[in-house]
Amino acid sequence: MKNFSDYKSWLLGQIDELGKGKIYKLGIVRDRSALCFSQKNRDEGLVMAPREGGFAKPGTLPDGLIFVDGSFLRFRERIVIKKDGSIEWVFYNYHYQRPDDYFFRYDKLPQPHDNPIKEPQQHLHAVREEPRFPTHSTNLVELLDLIKCNFYC
Amino acid sequence: MDNTIRLIQQRVLSQVLHLVLKHPLPYFGEFESTNGRQPQVYIYDFDKEQPLYLVASFSDTLAFYRYDDDLSPNGRLIIVDCEIISSIVLKSTKIKSDHPLPFRVQVSEFDSPISTTGDSKWNLNDLMKDVSPEHLAEGYSDEGLMTREEFDLALKSYETAHGMSSAEFYKKWMHDEIPDEIEFNMWAGLYEFSLEDGLVFKESSSPQLEKTSFTLESTRKLENIIERVGA
Numbered sequence: 001m002k003n004f005s006d007y008k009s010w011l012l013g014q015i016d017e018l019g020k021g022k023i024y025k026l027g028i029v030r031d032r033s034a035l036c037f038s039q040k041n042r043d044e045g046l047v048m049a050p051r052e053g054g055f056a057k058p059g060t061l062p063d064g065l066i067f068v069d070g071s072f073l074r075f076r077e078r079i080v081i082k083k084d085g086s087i088e089w090v091f092y093n094y095h096y097q098r099p100d101d102y103f104f105r106y107d108k109l110p111q112p113h114d115n116p117i118k119e120p121q122q123h124l125h126a127v128r129e130e131p132r133f134p135t136h137s138t139n140l141v142e143l144l145d146l147i148k149c150n151f152y153c
Numbered sequence: 154m155d156n157t158i159r160l161i162q163q164r165v166l167s168q169v170l171h172l173v174l175k176h177p178l179p180y181f182g183e184f185e186s187t188n189g190r191q192p193q194v195y196i197y198d199f200d201k202e203q204p205l206y207l208v209a210s211f212s213d214t215l216a217f218y219r220y221d222d223d224l225s226p227n228g229r230l231i232i233v234d235c236e237i238i239s240s241i242v243l244k245s246t247k248i249k250s251d252h253p254l255p256f257r258v259q260v261s262e263f264d265s266p267i268s269t270t271g272d273s274k275w276n277l278n279d280l281m282k283d284v285s286p287e288h289l290a291e292g293y294s295d296e297g298l299m300t301r302e303e304f305d306l307a308l309k310s311y312e313t314a315h316g317m318s319s320a321e322f323y324k325k326w327m328h329d330e331i332p333d334e335i336e337f338n339m340w341a342g343l344y345e346f347s348l349e350d351g352l353v354f355k356e357s358s359s360p361q362l363e364k365t366s367f368t369l370e371s372t373r374k375l376e377n378i379i380e381r382v383g384a
């Protein structure tokens with residue numbers, strides 16, 4: 001049966017594929033050393049980058065998953081591997097930001113908000129914190145593909 | 154509305170005693186409730202062959218929706234995932250109709266939790282087939298896994314950066330007194346995680362594991378050196 005450790009291996013492999021391997025010339029991830037994992041049990045865990053908190057100060061390097069052009073992805077996701085091998089994303093925040101401060105963020109709340117119109121359980125922030133646009137359920141790998149296709153191809 | 158559907162509505166409504174949804178469905182434009190209000194409670198039947206989507210509002214009425222090409226571009230109602238029906242209690246386990254139905258009504262399947270998250274596209278059994286051997290090498294699976302000390306330091310870094318304890322922050326966070334920003338989302342997630350029992354940490358950083366910890370940049374530098382040496 002697959003578990004959180006397998007997910008880690010798969011995820012690291014996927015990220016590395018973005019930086020080398022088959023699409024080496026289109027390598028987009030410069031540094032993934034801030035990526036870290038915390039495990040609740042065999043099947044469940046937290047993935048995030050970076051591990052440390054604090055807003056980036058002007059002039060300092062970005063933190064998180066760093067792309068070749070200085071863009072970065074700060075994120076956290078909590079996943080559960082089910083018995084059939086399917087992956088459930090309990091919640092996530094994927095915040096992609098470019099050097100010119102353009103950003104978007106996909107969020108999934110662990111529980112529905114009291115006001116699901118104002119704050120849908122799965123939503124997207126685009127450039128501004130509000131409004132929160134309802135969106136589909138996504139995940140880190142799908143998002144990296146989106147970033148690659150839209151900003152690096 | 155079709156009389157048959159009205160009849161089914163009445164029959165179902167009269168038999169439902171209690172329904173608990175773990176996560177109610179957020180509002181989506183594809184829904185239209187019969188009374189013009191957004192339904193509050195939902196039941197789904199995801200039978201692929203004869204799909205029935207049933208949306209119930211328990212305040213005073215019950216609304217049904219079924220497979221309809223007009224409902225979404227894909228010909229299927231757009232349902233966000235992670236909607237889990239925790240339980241449903243009915244007077245009878247199955248509803249039958251005396252009339253030929255335009256669609257199937259079956260509620261007995263709701264006795265057990267139903268999850269719509271089982272997307273085969275994201276099944277590790279299949280995904281792992283594409284993982285290259287280097288990512289399955291011994292030691293690799295520990296890469297990035299935090300030790301207890303690293304985890305505590307990570308939490309402490311947020312407290313230092315924002316000048317308050319995690320407990321104090323979390324209290325404010327829960328009362329919506331903290332901006333919805335990635336920084337605070339991450340802090341809240343880390344703190345929530347820290348409150349859970351039985352977390353698994355890497356015991357200590359071994360030299361062997363540190364050796365396998367690399368960045369793509371360092372890998373490329375190494376590749377460049379090797380290339381130059383080779384030339």
